[in-house]
Amino acid sequence: MDVASVVNMLIHHLGADRVLTEKEDILPYGFDGTATLKQLPACVCFPRDAKDVAVAIKLASEQKLPVVTRGSGTGLSGGSVPIAGSLVLCLAKMDRIIEVDTANLTLRAEAGVITQKVYAAADAVGLFYPPDPGSMKISTIGGNVAENSGGLRGLKYGVTRDYVMGLEVVLADGSICRLGSKCVKDVAGYNLRDLFIGSEGTLGVVTQVILKLLPKPAARQTLLATFTAMDAAAAAVSAIIAAKIIPCTLEFLDQKTLRCVEDYANVGLPRDAAAVLLIEADGHAAAVDEDASKIEELCWIHDASSVRLAADADEAVQLATARRSAFSALARIRPTTILEDVTVPRSELVGMIRAVEQIAKKHNLNIATFGHFGDGNLHPTILTDELDSEEMHRVEAAIVDIVQETLDRGGTITGEHGVGLAKKPFLQHQLGDNSYDLLRLVKRAIDPQGLLNPGKIFD
Amino acid sequence: MDVASVVNMLIHHLGADRVLTEKEDILPYGFDGTATLKQLPACVCFPRDAKDVAVAIKLASEQKLPVVTRGSGTGLSGGSVPIAGSLVLCLAKMDRIIEVDTANLTLRAEAGVITQKVYAAADAVGLFYPPDPGSMKISTIGGNVAENSGGLRGLKYGVTRDYVMGLEVVLADGSICRLGSKCVKDVAGYNLRDLFIGSEGTLGVVTQVILKLLPKPAARQTLLATFTAMDAAAAAVSAIIAAKIIPCTLEFLDQKTLRCVEDYANVGLPRDAAAVLLIEADGHAAAVDEDASKIEELCWIHDASSVRLAADADEAVQLATARRSAFSALARIRPTTILEDVTVPRSELVGMIRAVEQIAKKHNLNIATFGHFGDGNLHPTILTDELDSEEMHRVEAAIVDIVQETLDRGGTITGEHGVGLAKKPFLQHQLGDNSYDLLRLVKRAIDPQGLLNPGKIFD
The missing domain is CATH 3.30.43.10 (Uridine Diphospho-n-acetylenolpyruvylglucosamine Reductase, domain 2)
Structure with missing residues (x-):
C-alpha cells in the first residue's frame, strides 16, 4: 500500500x-x-x-x-x-442541479447537492420533493441515496428510494454505469438502481441522480394533540388509519422527550402528558379540511387531553417545533446521545415503546423515545456518557435487548439510518443465514477486491 | 441430463x-x-x-x-x-391469500393468486391495490412481480414494484430467503427484494409476496375526449400536467386503433378523429370534481372535437371499454398481432407516435398505436401474419427502427412487458456495455450454474 x-x-x-x-x-x-x-x-x-x-x-x-x-x-x-x-x-463539491424538467416532473442533480436545495428547486416551480430527513438542511442527496434516508413523511410519501428514477454510479473497477432513466416505466433488465440505493457506498459511488417530483400539495393542516396515556395516543392513530386517512406526518414524543423539549423550547406542552402526537394532512383544500376535522374528532374520542389545530402557517411551524427539536433538546441532557432507529409494523408500535421503557428500567438507563408513529419507526434515544465504561456496558446490553424485542415483533434493526458500523453486529440475526449470505455474495461479485467502504454493513 | x-x-x-x-x-x-x-x-x-x-x-x-x-x-x-x-x-396452484392486515395496510399472498383476487380482497375491506395490468383477470401476482407489470394507473400510482414490501424467494441452490418485511421503512442491508422484482425468474423463484395497500379513493371521474390531431391531444396532456393535475389514468388510441375499436365494440367514437384520450381522476370528491372540470376545460382549449364526462359508474365503464378493448379489437384484423412496449419520457411521446407512423409507411406495414400517454408507455401493435416470411422480415426491420427511435429519445425498449426472449437482442444497446456487464455479473453470482430460466434477458 x-x-x-x-x-x-x-x-x-x-x-x-x-x-x-x-x-x-x-x-x-x-x-x-x-x-x-x-x-x-x-x-x-x-x-x-x-x-x-x-x-x-x-x-x-x-x-x-x-x-x-x-x-x-x-x-x-x-x-x-x-x-x-x-x-x-x-x-x-459536486453540487450542481443540472436540470429541472417540468414536462416530465424530474430533477437531475450531482450527488453533492444539499437535499434542502433539491426541495427548494422543485418548490420554485410549484413541484414537490417529499423526502425530508431530519438532516436535510445539511445532508447531500448522494448521502440520502446511499442510506435510503427516510424522514417525517414516510407513511404517505415513502422514502428517498421512492423518488430515485435514475443513477450514475462508478464501480470498483472505475467503470461508469447509468441505471434507470427518466421513463416512468422501465423494465429493461435487472433493477440495479434499487440495489445501489441504500448500499452505503459499499457497491459503488453514486455521482448523479435523476429524481421524481410531484405537484406541490395545495393545502396543509397541522395538529398537535396531547394524551395522558400512550395507549390512548396509539388508539387515536389506529382510528385515523381505520378511517382511511393517511396523514403525511404522524409523529410522537413520549413523556421524557416532551419534558426535555419543553425545557428547551418552551412551546407550551403540558409536562404531565404521557404522549404528544404531531399530525399533518396535506392535499386538496377540501380533503385536508375534512381530514383535519376527522382527525381532531378521533383524538378527542380517544381521550386526548388537548388538541390544537394550527390557525395559519406560522402556528403550524410552531407546533412542528416540538417534534423537530426533539433530538437537540435530548442531546443537552448528557454528554453522549445514542439515537436508535428500530422499526416495527405500525400495529406493534405501542408494545414496542412500552418494552423500551422496561428495558431502560432493567438496565437503569435514561432512554427517551420519539419518532414516526405512522410508519412504525421509533428512535429510542439513550442519554449517556461514553467516558463512563460501566454505564456504556449497560447501554450495549440495552441495545441488544431493544434489537431482540424489535425482531420478535417482526421489525427491523434500522428504519432509516442504515447499518454502517453501528448495526453491523445485528444484521445476520435479522436477515437469517440465507439472506445474509446472499448479501455477501452480491458484495463479492460487484466489489471482488473489497475496495469500497470495507467493514460496513458486514465484515 | x-x-x-x-x-x-x-x-x-x-x-x-x-x-x-x-x-x-x-x-x-x-x-x-x-x-x-x-x-x-x-x-x-x-x-x-x-x-x-x-x-x-x-x-x-x-x-x-x-x-x-x-x-x-x-x-x-x-x-x-x-x-x-x-x-x-x-x-x-399456490393460490392462497394468507392475510389481509388492515392495521398495517398489507396483504400477504402466495405467488399463484390471480391479481384480480388481490384487488378484490383489498376492495372488500375498503382498501385498494392499484396495479392493474391488462391481464389482471387471469395473470398471477407472482408473474406480475417477476415482470414488474405496469398497467393503466402508472402515472399516479406507479407499477407492481411500488406495492411489494416483502418477498419469499427460492434460490438456485434451493435455499429459501425472505427479503423485505411489513415495515414501511427498512434499510437493513442491500435491497435484494427490488433486484428480484422484474428479474423474470432468472435469479430465483418468488413463492410469496407481502403487498402494500392504500385506502380506496373516495371518488372517481372518467372523461373521453377526441381530437382531430394527435398534436392537439398531446398539448392537452401537457397542459393537464402543467396544471399540476396527475390523473390516475391518461390513455390514448390513435386513429387506426379507434377505428378498429369502433368496428369491434360500437362505442360511438368518431371515425375521423385522429386521437382519443381516456382520462380518469380519483381521490377526494371535491378534488376529483375540480380536476375533472379543469381537464375538460383544457381539452376544449386544446381543440378537442368532443369531450364526454361519464355521468355515473356505468357510463365510466362504457367509456373505458374503448381503451380496454383496444388489443382484442386489433387482434381480429390479421392472423398475428405483435404488441410492442417501447417507452419514452412523456415529453417525447408525440414525436415517438409520429415516428412509428413513418416507420410503418417505410416498411409498408399495418401498425396501430395505443397506450399510456401519462407515463410515456406506448404499444405500437403490428398487425401481420407470421406465416408470411417476406412480411415478417419487414416486421423485424420495423422493430429495429422503432427501438432505435426509442433509444434516441432517451427511452426504454420495454416499459412493462419485460425483456424475456422478445427484447433480448436490444438490451445491451440500451444499457451500454458497463451496465450490461454488471447485469450478467449479478446473474452469474446468484445463479452460477445458469439453472433458472436460461436464455431469457440475455444469453
Missing part, C-alpha cells in the same frame, strides 16, 4: 487544492453524526465529476487503499466513518 | 397428480401470450409451497435440467416460454 504515490497521482489529476493529507485538514472527515465513532483516513480528495471519481478509485485500487465516500457526514450509523489508511472521496 | 429420474423423484415428493409429462398434458405450458414463440418442456410440476419449489429446484439442479417458472402464462415477452428439456414450475 503506497499512499504517497496515490496522493501524488491524485494531485496530478485533480490539482493540489482538491487533495488533503495534513492532519488538521483531514480531521473534520474522521467522523460522521454517529456517537462514539471516529477514525482518520490517509487522504481526502474532492472529485469534480464521475470521471474524477473513476480516476481516484482506479488509483486507490492499484495500491489497495480502501475507498470511503462521503457527503456532509451527517450519517447516524457510521456509514461514512473512514477506515484507517483509506482514501476518502468527499463529493460535497 | 436424466429427465426420467427427476420425474420419478418429483412424483415421489409431490404426488403423481402434480407432475405432467405426456405431450397432450404439457402442450398448454409450451407458450405464453407472446406471438410466434413456443417450445415444449420436458416436464411440468405444480408445487404446493416454497419447500416443494426448493425440492424441485434441487432435483433439477442435480441433473442440470433448466428450470422455468410460470403462473398463468400471460406474459408478452416470452419470459415464461420453456426451454427445450426444461422443468416447468407452474405456481398456479
Whole structure:
C-alpha cells in the first residue's frame, strides 16, 4: 500500500487544492453524526465529476487503499466513518442541479447537492420533493441515496428510494454505469438502481441522480394533540388509519422527550402528558379540511387531553417545533446521545415503546423515545456518557435487548439510518443465514477486491 | 441430463397428480401470450409451497435440467416460454391469500393468486391495490412481480414494484430467503427484494409476496375526449400536467386503433378523429370534481372535437371499454398481432407516435398505436401474419427502427412487458456495455450454474 504515490497521482489529476493529507485538514472527515465513532483516513480528495471519481478509485485500487465516500457526514450509523489508511472521496463539491424538467416532473442533480436545495428547486416551480430527513438542511442527496434516508413523511410519501428514477454510479473497477432513466416505466433488465440505493457506498459511488417530483400539495393542516396515556395516543392513530386517512406526518414524543423539549423550547406542552402526537394532512383544500376535522374528532374520542389545530402557517411551524427539536433538546441532557432507529409494523408500535421503557428500567438507563408513529419507526434515544465504561456496558446490553424485542415483533434493526458500523453486529440475526449470505455474495461479485467502504454493513 | 429420474423423484415428493409429462398434458405450458414463440418442456410440476419449489429446484439442479417458472402464462415477452428439456414450475396452484392486515395496510399472498383476487380482497375491506395490468383477470401476482407489470394507473400510482414490501424467494441452490418485511421503512442491508422484482425468474423463484395497500379513493371521474390531431391531444396532456393535475389514468388510441375499436365494440367514437384520450381522476370528491372540470376545460382549449364526462359508474365503464378493448379489437384484423412496449419520457411521446407512423409507411406495414400517454408507455401493435416470411422480415426491420427511435429519445425498449426472449437482442444497446456487464455479473453470482430460466434477458 503506497499512499504517497496515490496522493501524488491524485494531485496530478485533480490539482493540489482538491487533495488533503495534513492532519488538521483531514480531521473534520474522521467522523460522521454517529456517537462514539471516529477514525482518520490517509487522504481526502474532492472529485469534480464521475470521471474524477473513476480516476481516484482506479488509483486507490492499484495500491489497495480502501475507498470511503462521503457527503456532509451527517450519517447516524457510521456509514461514512473512514477506515484507517483509506482514501476518502468527499463529493460535497459536486453540487450542481443540472436540470429541472417540468414536462416530465424530474430533477437531475450531482450527488453533492444539499437535499434542502433539491426541495427548494422543485418548490420554485410549484413541484414537490417529499423526502425530508431530519438532516436535510445539511445532508447531500448522494448521502440520502446511499442510506435510503427516510424522514417525517414516510407513511404517505415513502422514502428517498421512492423518488430515485435514475443513477450514475462508478464501480470498483472505475467503470461508469447509468441505471434507470427518466421513463416512468422501465423494465429493461435487472433493477440495479434499487440495489445501489441504500448500499452505503459499499457497491459503488453514486455521482448523479435523476429524481421524481410531484405537484406541490395545495393545502396543509397541522395538529398537535396531547394524551395522558400512550395507549390512548396509539388508539387515536389506529382510528385515523381505520378511517382511511393517511396523514403525511404522524409523529410522537413520549413523556421524557416532551419534558426535555419543553425545557428547551418552551412551546407550551403540558409536562404531565404521557404522549404528544404531531399530525399533518396535506392535499386538496377540501380533503385536508375534512381530514383535519376527522382527525381532531378521533383524538378527542380517544381521550386526548388537548388538541390544537394550527390557525395559519406560522402556528403550524410552531407546533412542528416540538417534534423537530426533539433530538437537540435530548442531546443537552448528557454528554453522549445514542439515537436508535428500530422499526416495527405500525400495529406493534405501542408494545414496542412500552418494552423500551422496561428495558431502560432493567438496565437503569435514561432512554427517551420519539419518532414516526405512522410508519412504525421509533428512535429510542439513550442519554449517556461514553467516558463512563460501566454505564456504556449497560447501554450495549440495552441495545441488544431493544434489537431482540424489535425482531420478535417482526421489525427491523434500522428504519432509516442504515447499518454502517453501528448495526453491523445485528444484521445476520435479522436477515437469517440465507439472506445474509446472499448479501455477501452480491458484495463479492460487484466489489471482488473489497475496495469500497470495507467493514460496513458486514465484515 | 436424466429427465426420467427427476420425474420419478418429483412424483415421489409431490404426488403423481402434480407432475405432467405426456405431450397432450404439457402442450398448454409450451407458450405464453407472446406471438410466434413456443417450445415444449420436458416436464411440468405444480408445487404446493416454497419447500416443494426448493425440492424441485434441487432435483433439477442435480441433473442440470433448466428450470422455468410460470403462473398463468400471460406474459408478452416470452419470459415464461420453456426451454427445450426444461422443468416447468407452474405456481398456479399456490393460490392462497394468507392475510389481509388492515392495521398495517398489507396483504400477504402466495405467488399463484390471480391479481384480480388481490384487488378484490383489498376492495372488500375498503382498501385498494392499484396495479392493474391488462391481464389482471387471469395473470398471477407472482408473474406480475417477476415482470414488474405496469398497467393503466402508472402515472399516479406507479407499477407492481411500488406495492411489494416483502418477498419469499427460492434460490438456485434451493435455499429459501425472505427479503423485505411489513415495515414501511427498512434499510437493513442491500435491497435484494427490488433486484428480484422484474428479474423474470432468472435469479430465483418468488413463492410469496407481502403487498402494500392504500385506502380506496373516495371518488372517481372518467372523461373521453377526441381530437382531430394527435398534436392537439398531446398539448392537452401537457397542459393537464402543467396544471399540476396527475390523473390516475391518461390513455390514448390513435386513429387506426379507434377505428378498429369502433368496428369491434360500437362505442360511438368518431371515425375521423385522429386521437382519443381516456382520462380518469380519483381521490377526494371535491378534488376529483375540480380536476375533472379543469381537464375538460383544457381539452376544449386544446381543440378537442368532443369531450364526454361519464355521468355515473356505468357510463365510466362504457367509456373505458374503448381503451380496454383496444388489443382484442386489433387482434381480429390479421392472423398475428405483435404488441410492442417501447417507452419514452412523456415529453417525447408525440414525436415517438409520429415516428412509428413513418416507420410503418417505410416498411409498408399495418401498425396501430395505443397506450399510456401519462407515463410515456406506448404499444405500437403490428398487425401481420407470421406465416408470411417476406412480411415478417419487414416486421423485424420495423422493430429495429422503432427501438432505435426509442433509444434516441432517451427511452426504454420495454416499459412493462419485460425483456424475456422478445427484447433480448436490444438490451445491451440500451444499457451500454458497463451496465450490461454488471447485469450478467449479478446473474452469474446468484445463479452460477445458469439453472433458472436460461436464455431469457440475455444469453
